Ligand SMILES: [Ca+2]
């Protein structure tokens with residue numbers, strides 16, 4: 001399927017969206033601190049970006065109550081499994097939406113392999129920055145044109 005901007009443009013837009021999303025969830029590197037950002041968001045009840053022990057206690061207690069289907073005040077392994085599956089599903093959906101850059105509900109090969117494209121771009125960018133640095137050292141001015 002073709003877009004007006006062409007695949008290259010879509011790739012760039014997707015990358016920008018992804019980078020933005022990763023910055024929002026607390027860190028450029030989504031691979032570092034696995035699920036850290038999502039966990040924080042999940043417990044951050046008042047959305048101020050920090051999670052207090054009280055907030056976390058409230059959220060965890062709420063989860064227990066929500067998934068304690070027989071109401072005995074404790075989670076059996078079956079009840080915990082339901083909770084766990086729900087959490088995994090949230091993360092799974094999150095990951096899917098993360099990959100589905102244009103949000104059409106399908107992850108294309110292009111979207112699936114976007115992280116590799118991004119790595120490729122990062123490496124090229126790094127090489128370019130290295131060159132810029134060399135130039136800067138040569139003539140004492142910063143080159144900002146791309
Ligand atoms: Ca129970």
Ligand SMILES: [Ca+2]
Nearest residue numbers: 100102104106
């Ligand atoms: Ca898609």
